[in-house]
Amino acid sequence: MSEPTAGETTAGAEDLAARYSRSMLGVFGAPQRVLVRGEGALVWDAQGREYLDLLGGIAVNALGHAHPSLVAAMTKQVESLAHVSNFFATPTQIELAETLLRLAEAPEGSGVFFTNSGTESNEAAFKLARRTERPRILALENAFHGRTMGALALTHKEAYRAPFEPLPGGVEFVPPNDTDALARALAPGDVGALFLEPIQGEAGVVPLDAEYLRAARELTAQHGTLLILDEVQTGIARTGHWFAHQGVDGVVPDVMTLAKGLGGGFPIGAVIAYGPRARALLQPGQHGTTFGGNPLGAAVALSVLGTIAEDDLLGNARRTGQHLADRILDLAATDPRVLGIRGEGLLRGIALADPVAPQVVSAALEAGFIINAANPCTLRLAPPLIITSDQLDAFVDALPGLLDAASAPADTEPAPTEKRS
Ligand SMILES: *Cc1c(COP(=O)(O)O)cnc(C)c1O
Numbered sequence: 001m002s003e004p005t006a007g008e009t010t011a012g013a014e015d016l017a018a019r020y021s022r023s024m025l026g027v028f029g030a031p032q033r034v035l036v037r038g039e040g041a042l043v044w045d046a047q048g049r050e051y052l053d054l055l056g057g058i059a060v061n062a063l064g065h066a067h068p069s070l071v072a073a074m075t076k077q078v079e080s081l082a083h084v085s086n087f088f089a090t091p092t093q094i095e096l097a098e099t100l101l102r103l104a105e106a107p108e109g110s111g112v113f114f115t116n117s118g119t120e121s122n123e124a125a126f127k128l129a130r131r132t133e134r135p136r137i138l139a140l141e142n143a144f145h146g147r148t149m150g151a152l153a154l155t156h157k158e159a160y161r162a163p164f165e166p167l168p169g170g171v172e173f174v175p176p177n178d179t180d181a182l183a184r185a186l187a188p189g190d191v192g193a194l195f196l197e198p199i200q201g202e203a204g205v206v207p208l209d210a211e212y213l214r215a216a217r218e219l220t221a222q223h224g225t226l227l228i229l230d231e232v233q234t235g236i237a238r239t240g241h242w243f244a245h246q247g248v249d250g251v252v253p254d255v256m257t258l259a260k261g262l263g264g265g266f267p268i269g270a271v272i273a274y275g276p277r278a279r280a281l282l283q284p285g286q287h288g289t290t291f292g293g294n295p296l297g298a299a300v301a302l303s304v305l306g307t308i309a310e311d312d313l314l315g316n317a318r319r320t321g322q323h324l325a326d327r328i329l330d331l332a333a334t335d336p337r338v339l340g341i342r343g344e345g346l347l348r349g350i351a352l353a354d355p356v357a358p359q360v361v362s363a364a365l366e367a368g369f370i371i372n373a374a375n376p377c378t379l380r381l382a383p384p385l386i387i388t389s390d391q392l393d394a395f396v397d398a399l400p401g402l403l404d405a406a407s408a409p410a411d412t413e414p415a416p417t418e419k420r421s
Helices: 010-023 068-078 091-103 118-130 149-153 158-164 179-186 210-223 275-279 295-310 313-334 357-367 389-407
Strands: 035-039 042-045 050-053 111-115 136-140 171-174 191-196 226-230 255-258 269-273 338-344 347-352 372-375 378-381
Touching: 050 389, 068 295, 091 111, 091 269, 091 295, 111 118, 118 149, 118 191, 118 226, 118 255, 118 269, 136 179, 149 158, 171 179, 179 191, 179 210, 191 210, 210 226, 269 275, 295 313, 313 338, 313 347, 313 389, 357 372, 357 378, 357 389
Parallel strands: 136 171, 136 191, 191 226, 226 255
Antiparallel strands: 035 042, 042 050, 111 269, 255 269, 338 347, 347 378, 372 378
């Protein structure tokens, strides 16, 4: 007997929300909606309402929802071999490692370690940095590298860190885009690694200057410090390059960490150690994982990478991302509530004049758009790489009205002309 889809009624949705709050640890706050299915860039909630998903599960759903290639790859693999332990290899795992090394343009002697999430990728990179046997590690102010203890030690935000101290030691923070400060911090020659996000995603989609990235590469090379690029959010074609740093001439990392888009929704991450020196830092027995790199995850990731290449989603990310940027800049020229747009490709932060981003997110949801407030003045968009310019236009066309609704006094209908300062 087939059952109705869970909660496709108002009463059903309320029941699910109550069951959620009773059964889940309260770390995420109340969920905005209960979602029950998706297709392409659209998702539907438990009451049958449709949304354009412009967040893509925070840069995860690279192919959108229920993509036929992903469904086929996952189904085919699970019918034969979903998991073996890391006592064994599988052809899909080997092929994924080779594919990532090729896309990363990693030199001879490079190697891959598979994980299940972004924070785990950064944990592995942290352990690699420790193996340099140098006492200091640098990260940037406003950096976000994950929530497990090592990645949290690299994450700047005090509210995330303070409740869990003591964290692994030796990490210092330097200001972004300040080459002099970086040079001073590296000068003693005792820094094992510098962790950077090419675009600081959680900070509000704030790109590092190309000049700074180049200087960071040169200075770390000079001092024998590993340059570790966290491309968990920026990687896998998100910016219109396979990896964001490939858009900056002269910047090749020693280590790169990945996750989010790699599995298109299946939890898989990776660490790439570039060249023999970085690769040799972790020796047999020094790190491990049960699930990491299992054949199911590897098959799904291969289908994500294959589909991005075949369907030119790199080009689509560049074209539609530029289209969005142009439209937002046009709007900013006439609407003082919109200051501009940051980021690259389909990782974008729309800068607002007032700290109303959370209210805009709520108004957007009511209007059928899923976006996110990276901070009080920034709307973050990280839509599926299959998004069309028409779909992005629908959002930009709606944005002035969403800003009206966001600045209206609570509990009344939107007052289009009033602006709360
Ligand atoms: C999301 C993110 C992480 C953490 O990834 P999880 O899969 O949530 O552990 C780490 N670094 C960056 C840059 C991220 O955006």
